[in-house]
Every structure is written in C-alpha cells, then in structure tokens.
Amino acid sequence: MEGLTLSDAEQKYYSDLFSYCDIESTKKVVVNGRVLELFRAAQLPNDVVLQIMELCGATRLGYFGRSQFYIALKLVAVAQSGFPLRVESINTVKDLPLPRFVASKNEQESRHAASYSSDSENQGSYSGVIPPPPGRGQVKKGSVSHDTVQPRTSADAQEPASPVVSPQQSPPTSPHTWRKHSRHPSGGNSERPLAGPGPFWSPFGEAQSGSSAGDAVWSGHSPPPPQENWDQTTVRTVASATTAIEIRRQSSSYDDPWKITDEQRQYYVNQFKTIQPDLNGFIPGSAAKEFFTKSKLPILELSHIWELSDFDKDGALTLDEFCAAFHLVVARKNGYDLPEKLPESLMPKLIDLEDSADVGDQPGEVGYSGSPAEAPPSKSPSMPSLNQTWPELNQSSEDTAIVHPVPIRMTPSKIHMQEMELKRTGSDHTNPTSPLLVKPSDLSEENKINSSVKFASGNTVADGYSSSDSFTSDPEQIGSNVTRQRSHSGTSPDNTAPPPPPPRPQPSHSRSSSLDMNRTFTVTTGQQQAGVVAHPPAVPPRPQPSQAPGPAVHRPVDADGLITHTSTSPQQIPEQPNFADFSQFEVFAASNVNEEQDDEAEKHPEVLPAEKASDPASSLRVAKTDSKTEEKTAASAPANVSKGTTPLAPPPKPVRRRLKSEDELRPEVDEHTQKTGVLAAVLASQPSIPRSVGKDKKAIQASIRRNKETNTVLARLNSELQQQLKDVLEERISLEVQLEQLRPFSHL
Amino acid sequence: MAVCIAVIAKENYPLYIRSTPTENKLKFHYMVHTSLDVVDEKISAMGKALVDQRELYLGLLYPTEDYKVYLSGQGVCQGGPTVARCTLGSDNLKPLRRKKKEMFRKLHNSYTDVMCNPFYNPGDRIQSSRAFDNMVTSMMIQVC
Numbered sequence: 001m002e003g004l005t006l007s008d009a010e011q012k013y014y015s016d017l018f019s020y021c022d023i024e025s026t027k028k029v030v031v032n033g034r035v036l037e038l039f040r041a042a043q044l045p046n047d048v049v050l051q052i053m054e055l056c057g058a059t060r061l062g063y064f065g066r067s068q069f070y071i072a073l074k075l076v077a078v079a080q081s082g083f084p085l086r087v088e089s090i091n092t093v094k095d096l097p098l099p100r101f102v103a104s105k106n107e108q109e110s111r112h113a114a115s116y117s118s119d120s121e122n123q124g125s126y127s128g129v130i131p132p133p134p135g136r137g138q139v140k141k142g143s144v145s146h147d148t149v150q151p152r153t154s155a156d157a158q159e160p161a162s163p164v165v166s167p168q169q170s171p172p173t174s175p176h177t178w179r180k181h182s183r184h185p186s187g188g189n190s191e192r193p194l195a196g197p198g199p200f201w202s203p204f205g206e207a208q209s210g211s212s213a214g215d216a217v218w219s220g221h222s223p224p225p226p227q228e229n230w231d232q233t234t235v236r237t238v239a240s241a242t243t244a245i246e247i248r249r250q251s252s253s254y255d256d257p258w259k260i261t262d263e264q265r266q267y268y269v270n271q272f273k274t275i276q277p278d279l280n281g282f283i284p285g286s287a288a289k290e291f292f293t294k295s296k297l298p299i300l301e302l303s304h305i306w307e308l309s310d311f312d313k314d315g316a317l318t319l320d321e322f323c324a325a326f327h328l329v330v331a332r333k334n335g336y337d338l339p340e341k342l343p344e345s346l347m348p349k350l351i352d353l354e355d356s357a358d359v360g361d362q363p364g365e366v367g368y369s370g371s372p373a374e375a376p377p378s379k380s381p382s383m384p385s386l387n388q389t390w391p392e393l394n395q396s397s398e399d400t401a402i403v404h405p406v407p408i409r410m411t412p413s414k415i416h417m418q419e420m421e422l423k424r425t426g427s428d429h430t431n432p433t434s435p436l437l438v439k440p441s442d443l444s445e446e447n448k449i450n451s452s453v454k455f456a457s458g459n460t461v462a463d464g465y466s467s468s469d470s471f472t473s474d475p476e477q478i479g480s481n482v483t484r485q486r487s488h489s490g491t492s493p494d495n496t497a498p499p500p501p502p503p504r505p506q507p508s509h510s511r512s513s514s515l516d517m518n519r520t521f522t523v524t525t526g527q528q529q530a531g532v533v534a535h536p537p538a539v540p541p542r543p544q545p546s547q548a549p550g551p552a553v554h555r556p557v558d559a560d561g562l563i564t565h566t567s568t569s570p571q572q573i574p575e576q577p578n579f580a581d582f583s584q585f586e587v588f589a590a591s592n593v594n595e596e597q598d599d600e601a602e603k604h605p606e607v608l609p610a611e612k613a614s615d616p617a618s619s620l621r622v623a624k625t626d627s628k629t630e631e632k633t634a635a636s637a638p639a640n641v642s643k644g645t646t647p648l649a650p651p652p653k654p655v656r657r658r659l660k661s662e663d664e665l666r667p668e669v670d671e672h673t674q675k676t677g678v679l680a681a682v683l684a685s686q687p688s689i690p691r692s693v694g695k696d697k698k699a700i701q702a703s704i705r706r707n708k709e710t711n712t713v714l715a716r717l718n719s720e721l722q723q724q725l726k727d728v729l730e731e732r733i734s735l736e737v738q739l740e741q742l743r744p745f746s747h748l
Numbered sequence: 749m750a751v752c753i754a755v756i757a758k759e760n761y762p763l764y765i766r767s768t769p770t771e772n773k774l775k776f777h778y779m780v781h782t783s784l785d786v787v788d789e790k791i792s793a794m795g796k797a798l799v800d801q802r803e804l805y806l807g808l809l810y811p812t813e814d815y816k817v818y819l820s821g822q823g824v825c826q827g828g829p830t831v832a833r834c835t836l837g838s839d840n841l842k843p844l845r846r847k848k849k850e851m852f853r854k855l856h857n858s859y860t861d862v863m864c865n866p867f868y869n870p871g872d873r874i875q876s877s878r879a880f881d882n883m884v885t886s887m888m889i890q891v892c
Contacts, residue, residue, distance in 0.1 A: 285865070285866030286866055288866060289866035289867055292867075293867075299867050299876070300875075302867045303865050303867035303876040304876060304877075304878060306865045306866065306867055307865060307877055307879055310864065310865070313860075313861050313864055314864065315864035315865075315866065340878065
C-alpha cells in the first residue's frame with residue numbers, strides 16, 4: 001500500500017479507533033467484528049464497505065493490521081465525503097474530514113471526529129461554546145469556538161464545518177492551562193457553589209473553559225490519573241463545580257445524557273435557594289430570566305430552554321423545573337443540542353406517567369447530536385471509575401420504570417397530582433404504572449383508560465387512573481372497585497356496574513387460563529361453567545361498538561343473562577363438557593352468542609332505553625353488587641322476554657328461565673350458591689387475567705354509553721319540561737294580566 | 749385547513765405569519781392586513797364589555813372567494829394590546845365552526861405560552877418558540 005499521510009488529528013483519531021477495535025490488545029491486529037461494526041456505524045452502503053475493505057488490503061490479508069485499519073478509516077472518510085473510492089484518493093484528497101460513525105457505540109468516535117476536526121485545541125471541547133475567561137490567552141479560541149458552535153449546533157455537531165480552519169493554537173497550551181487550572185482547584189477547595197449568580201457565572205465561564213481544555217487533554221492524550229484527580233478535586237470549588245458537573249454528566253450520560261447527577265442536583269438546588277429560599281416555591285420568570293441570561297447563551301436558546309423546562313406553563317419555575325432548565329443550560333454550554341422535547345429525566349418528578357414518549361427519544365437524539373460524554377467510555381478503558389458510575393446513576397432514575405405510555409394528559413401541577421392522588425384508592429402515583437407494567441394487560445388498561453378518557457368528561461384522568469388502579473390492585477373486590485370507579489368517573493352517576501363482572505370469566509376461558517378453568521372445574525360441576533358460559537354473552541357489545549344502544553342495552557341484560565345463565569344450568573350443562581374441553585369452542589360459542597345477543601339487542605333499543613331511563617340505577621346497582629339480580633332480571637325480563645331463543649341465550653331466555661328456574665334451583669340451591677360463589681371466584685380471578693381487564697374496559701365503555709344515553713334522554717325530558725314550564729308561566733302571566741284588568745273594574 | 753396563520757400585534761405589524769408555500773404569500777399577507785380592518789370594525793361594534801376570549805372570538809370575518817380558496821378570516825382579540833389572529837381557511841372543507849374555535853383556542857393557548865416565557869419580549873417576532881411553530885404547523889397541515 002502506498003504511504004499514508006495522516007494529519008495529527010487524524011493520527012490521533014485513528015489510533016483511538018484502533019485501540020477501540022483492538023479489544024485483544026494485540027496492538028497489531030484488529031478484530032474483524034469490531035471493525036465491521038465500526039464500518040456499519042459509518043453508514044455507508046455495504047458495497048462501499050466491501051470496497052473499502054478490499055482496497056485497504058484487509059481482505060487480502062484476512063485481518064486488519066494497523067495500516068490497513070488506518071487506510072480503511074481514511075477511505076471511509078473519503079466515501080463519506082462523496083469522493084470516489086480509489087487507492088490514490090487516500091492521499092490526494094485534501095482537507096478530508098474525519099470519518100463519521102454514527103452508531104451508538106461509535107458516537108464517541110464521531111464526537112471525537114468532530115472534536116478532532118474542530119479546532120485542534122478544541123479537541124474534546126465538543127462544544128467550544130464556552131467563552132474562555134479573558135485572562136487565559138485563549139480569547140481567540142473562544143471566538144473560534146463561538147464560530148464553531150453555530151455550525152456545530154446546526155449541523156448536529158457532526159460537521160467539521162469551520163473547525164478545519166482551526167487557529168493554529170498549539171495544543172500544548174491547552175493542556176498547560178488545564179493543568180494549571182486543575183492544580184488550582186485542587187488547592188481552592190473551599191467555596192461551595194453558593195456563590196451569587198453574578199460571581200457564579202464568571203467562574204462558570206472559567207470552569208467551562210477549563211473543562212474544555214481538560215477535555216482536550218483528556219481526549220487527546222487521556223492521562224487518566226490527572227483527569228480523575230482533577231475530576232475529584234474540582235468538585236469542591238465553585239470554579240470547578242461546573243466542570244465536575246460536566247464530567248459527571250458526561251460520565252453519566254452514557255445511557256442517558258440528560259440525567260442529573262446528585263452533585264449537579266445539589267448545585268442546582270443551592271442555586272435555586274439563592275433566588276428563592278423556599279424550595280417549594282416558585283422562581284418568577286423575571287428572576288429566572290435574569291439568572292439565565294448571565295449564562296451568556298443567546299436569548300433564542302434561553303427562550304427555548306424555558307419552553308422546555310416550564311412544564312406547567314405558569315411563567316414560574318419550581319425547583320424541578322429550575323433544575324431542568326439549569327441542566328439544559330449547562331448542557332447547551334457544553335455543546336449539547338437542545339432537545340425538542342424535555343428529556344425524561346428532566347421532567348418534573350410530579351409527572352411520572354407521561355414521560356415514556358421521551359425515553360427512546362432523548363438518549364438517541366442527544367447522543368446523536370453530540371454527546372462528548374460518550375467518548376470517555378469507549379475512549380478510555382483506563383477510566384474505569386467513570387464507567388462504574390453509570391450503572392449507579394442509571395438506577396437513580398425512577399422514571400425509566402415507566403414504559404407504558406399513558407395517554408392521559410393533564411396539567412402537570414402539584415395540585416392536580418395531589419388531587420389525583422386523593423382520588424386514588426390510597427395508592428401513590430407509581431401504583432398505576434407499576435401494576436400496569438406488571439400485568440400483561442397493559443394495553444387493555446391503556447385502552448380502557450383511553451376509552452374512559454374519550455367517554456368521560458371532566459375528571460377523566462383521575463377516573464382512568466383510579467379505574468386502572470382499582471382493577472389492578474384488588475382482584476377480590478373487583479365488583480366493589482368497579483362500582484367505586486364508576487362513581488369516580490363522572491360518567492355514571494348511578495353505579496351501573498353489574499354487567500362488567502359477569503363477562504369476565506368468559507375472556508379468561510378464551511385465554512385458556514387454565515387456572516380459572518381448573519378452579520371453575522374444581523369448585524363445582526357445571527354451574528361455574530354455566531356462569532362462565534354466561535359470560536360470553538357479555539362480550540358482544542364490543543364487536544359492535546357503533547350500536548350504542550345495543551351494547552348499552554346489553555350490559556344490564558348481560559348481567560342478568562350472566563346470572564340467569566348460571567341459573568339455567570340445565571341448558572348449559574350439556575355445553576359445559578364442551579366448554580370444558582375446548583376453550584376455543586367456548587369462545588366461538590360466546591362470539592356466536594354475542595352476535596345473537598347483539599341482534600336481539602338491536603331489536604329492542606327503544607325498550608331498553610326507556611327501561612333504563614326508568615330504572616337504571618336501582619336495577620344495575622343491585623345487579624352489580626350481588627348476585628341477587630332477581631329484581632333486575634325481573635325488570636329486564638319484560639324487555640328480554642321477546643328476545644331470541646338460543647340456548648346460550650341472550651338475556652331474555654335466561655331471564656325468563658331464571659324466574660322459572662328459581663324454582664328449579666330450589667333443588668339446586670347448592671348450585672345456585674355455588675354459582676354465586678363461582679361468580680365471586682371468577683370475578684376474583686378475573687383481574688388476574690388480561691382479557692378480563694379488557695372486558696372491564698368494555699363493560700365500562702358500555703356503561704358509559706348507557707349513561708350517556710340516559711343523560712340525553714333525561715336532558716330531552718328536561719328541555720321538554722322546561723318548555724312546559726315556560727308555557728305554563730306564560731299562561732299564568734296572561735291570566736294575571738287579565739285579572740289585573742278585571743280587578744280595577746271591581747275596585748271601582 | 750388553515751392556509752395562512754398570522755398573529756398581528758396591536759400596532760398592526762405581524763408578530764408571526766406563516767402560510768402554505770403553495771399559494772401566493774403576498775396575497776395572503778395582504779388579505780390578513782385588510783382583515784384587520786374588519787376586526788377593528790367588529791371590536792368597535794362590540795364595545796368594551798367583552799374581555800372574555802370566547803366572546804373575543806370574532807368568527808368569520810369576511811368571506812371571499814378567490815380561485816378556489818374560500819377565505820375565512822377569524823380574529824381573536826385580547827384585552828390590552830390587541831392581537832388579532834387570523835387564519836385563512838381553504839376551500840372545499842367547510843370547516844366546522846367548532847373546529848375553528850378549537851383551532852383558535854389552541855392558537856391562543858400557544859400564544860399565551862409564548863407570552864409566559866420571560867425571555868420573550870412583547871412586541872418581538874415570535875420566532876423562538878418551537879412549540880408555537882409546531883402547533884401552527886399542525887394546524888396548517890391538518891386537513892391537507
């Protein structure tokens with residue numbers, strides 16, 4: 001291969017990459033796997049990669065020696081710059097930017113690429129943003145860094161735009177200054193980061209430049225010991241506080257670039273105290289503006305930071321918001337691009353339910369946009385301390401536990417959260433989410449919440465949460481929970497919950513949750529199954545959500561049907577064996593029944609609404625709370641009587657049969673009791689079954705629909721009555737007028 | 749369905765104006781400006797009693813038909829520095845009044861968010877708020 005001339009930056013960069021790939025520490029041969037990974041990260045098409053490998057001679061040799069590796073890297077840079085891949089191009093292309101690799105692992109390289117290609121002195125000062133303090137002879141660097149900042153930030157910190165122009169400031173100067181600086185802080189060691197905002201900012205600038213210089217040294221030559229010393233000592237002083245924060249942040253950002261370390265947090269809190277002694281209070285916007293303006297970030301960016309961090313949009317910053325804003329400012333000063341959305345770890349801790357969307361977003365985004373922090377992990381196997389800090393820091397985030405995107409969006413203020421908390425059944429905020437995570441019924445929960453959000457008005461959020469909470473937390477009391485939840489949700493003033501419980505067993509069977517089936521089987525003979533079979537009828541409303549009256553009608557009916565099904569054991573007994581044997585069959589039967597029931601339900605929408613309007617609360621409530629739905633069945637019997645006659649019977653049959661079979665049940669009292677017991681057991685087991693939750697959701701939806709219908713009916717009634725009232729009043733007025741007209745005459 | 753969205757300051761200069769690139773921007777700007785007259789007229793007619801935003805939603809200002817663009821300008825005026833927000837809705841989709849109101853409510857909320865930002869000086873052009881931009885984009889691309 002022809003001689004390969006590399007610039008200093010390239011030399012360093014390539015050697016670092018080589019050491020990265022050289023996991024076997026042979027210093028000569030690089031593992032193919034790593035290299036391929038690297039090339040993949042370069043985002044080049046496969047054939048180009050192959051071409052590169054061939055050109056550099058690796059395919060010939062079968063391995064990547066150092067020279068091959070370097071050549072390959074150079075070719076990658078060539079390819080990325082759009083030049084044709086040719087052996088000669090290695091040396092002929094002038095001012096070639098460093099190859100860019102964009103995989104997560106290789107972001108360090110990319111960062112380094114950018115940083116290397118940038119002002120050589122700015123190596124590692126991925127940002128170069130920080131204006132160096134005047135007295136450091138780095139003024140020029142500062143100005144250059146400003147220039148580099150703009151293209152960097154815009155180009156995602158990947159483009160070595162102006163950097164190549166780097167002023168010829170000798171790299172040695174930065175290490176020197178850095179060393180000076182590091183020695184300095186190690187002596188200082190006294191000031192706590194409680195300095196006022198004014199003095200804070202100048203040391204802030206100092207610290208930044210020091211850190212950037214330090215980074216340069218660190219990335220360039222990476223003398224680990226001084227780095228670590230510097231790392232530790234700088235924590236103590238104001239000047240070094242921010243640098244320490246920076247380093248800590250870098251180290252912690254391997255997995256989450258936006259995590260706030262404890263030191264950082266403490267520092268932010270202290271700063272908050274200087275403006276607002278009450279930690280639970282707010283910092284008004286003007287004070288915050290003044291404070292952050294001192295950071296010398298452009299107003300545009302400060303405005304954006306404010307937008308991100310003022311979570312409740314009240315024009316003031318709480319402690320959490322302030323920390324987030326501060327963190328963003330620090331990040332920005334170090335060259336991180338501002339995210340579009342607030343990163344998960346910066347969200348005010350009050351809202352722990354709505355950050356899942358950001359989880360995947362932020363790390364990737366920020367990492368991509370240039371997280372110099374990631375350089376350390378890969379670049380410095382000699383910095384185990386930093387590596388070790390990551391897992392601890394990661395664990396500190398409690399938000400990562402929440403993966404489930406809860407769709408409910410509400411004002412993220414303390415007050416609301418407290419309200420929600422009160423509404424919950426004594427569980428804290430994380431309960432809804434953790435059970436959600438635990439249960440496979442997450443999706444159904446979410447859907448249920450969604451539906452309740454959609455249907456309910458006003459306190460939907462709380463309702464959704466409380467409903468999910470109730471569902472997940474207390475299986476045994478599903479019935480009561482559902483009623484409670486219903487009362488919570490503003491949708492059903494009357495606890496129309498009877499329907500839900502019955503349907504539950506059904507889904508369990510379809511899911512072939514052997515537990516339930518075993519239980520049902522073991523507890524009694526056929527009654528449970530009858531009860532279970534009865535459940536399928538309850539399922540129907542779902543397939544035809546459009547039929548609002550239909551499903552709504554069904555719900556009470558279903559409840560009845562459920563009980564009646566259980567009571568009509570004779571009929572279902574024959575099915576039970578089938579049911580027992582084939583859960584699938586049962587599902588089909590259920591769906592069939594459901595469809596039938598739906599059809600029948602459609603026939604009597606007018607009947608049931610009327611009935612419901614007349615007797616919604618009492619009947620439903622009764623049915624819901626206990627198995628003695630006789631009244632209910634009696635009430636709905638008339639409506640149901642006319643219904644179909646399938647064996648699995650839509651409610652009418654079961655209802656009638658129930659009335660009749662009440663007598664029949666006398667001899668089968670034990671069955672009845674067993675049924676109820678089974679029902680309870682089934683109900684108890686419901687929650688554990690994912691499908692049951694969906695059933696509940698459906699039940700809730702249906703009940704919500706029913707309630708809405710009731711509402712509309714009542715509203716109509718109301719309006720009519722109002723109209724009548726008006727008419728009557730008018731008549732009265734006219735009569736009075738007449739009276740008045742007549743009276744004077746009489747007085748005469 | 750909004751073809752152009754503009755936020756006008758009290759002094760009759762636009763704090764924010766954006767239109768779909770397909771159409772003639774200048775024409776839209778002109779329409780927005782002329783609709784300000786209608787806004788003023790309506791405000792003066794309504795009197796000073798109305799400070800509530802709901803009542804400040806002036807609704808359809810002036811319908812014109814031009815080419816296929818059915819222009820509907822709706823203004824919302826705030827107490828204090830009067831800011832009129834006009835959107836020009838486009839054609840076939842006769843937008844529901846409710847939807848329009850929602851749109852304006854969203855717009856108004858975003859505007860108040862921008863105002864809350866202490867780094868925003870009233871009277872500046874609204875160029876810094878990405879949230880505002882995103883909201884406007886969503887409104888404009890809504891029913892394309």
